[in-house]
Amino acid sequence: MAPGTAQRLQNATEAQLRAILDSIPTWVALIDRDCRHRYINQEYATFVGRPVTEILDHTVAEILGEEAFGRLQPLGEQALAGETVRWQGWLIYPDQGERYVQQVYIPHTLPSGMIDGYIVFVRDLTELKINERELAARVEAL
Numbered sequence: 346m347a348p349g350t351a352q353r354l355q356n357a358t359e360a361q362l363r364a365i366l367d368s369i370p371t372w373v374a375l376i377d378r379d380c381r382h383r384y385i386n387q388e389y390a391t392f393v394g395r396p397v398t399e400i401l402d403h404t405v406a407e408i409l410g411e412e413a414f415g416r417l418q419p420l421g422e423q424a425l426a427g428e429t430v431r432w433q434g435w436l437i438y439p440d441q442g443e444r445y446v447q448q449v450y451i452p453h454t455l456p457s458g459m460i461d462g463y464i465v466f467v468r469d470l471t472e473l474k475i476n477e478r479e480l481a482a483r484v485e486a487l
Contacts, residue, residue: 424450424463
């Protein structure tokens with residue numbers, strides 16, 4: 346392999362992965378052991394309403410609020426302990442209000458085997474839940 350080829354391939358692979366993650370309708374974040382954002386995709390930034398650069402290096406509590414962080418921190422701790430964790434429910438976000446979200450926390454493991462953080466995937470199912478409530482109310486009224 347020519348000098349620099351491995352690095353170019355790695356850079357191309359990383360660029361492709363970022364392009365994929367930025368195009369999916371799911372919030373994606375890499376959170377480190379200090380609960381700081383180390384990576385977020387564009388969907389996450391759009392939900393928060395800030396540019397990516399204003400979110401990176403900030404804690405989850407600083408970005409999503411203390412209430413959401415308090416409810417989610419135990420899930421992050423489980424992921425840091427090596428577990429894949431799934432959760433869904435209603436959360437209150439400071440600027441977005443109450444949202445029904447489905448989340449998956451996956452430990453992020455270094456090649457050495459050490460867990461240095463976790464990746465979280467979040468889907469906003471609020472509209473679906475609102476439609477379900479409306480449908481149930483209409484059915485009950487019949």
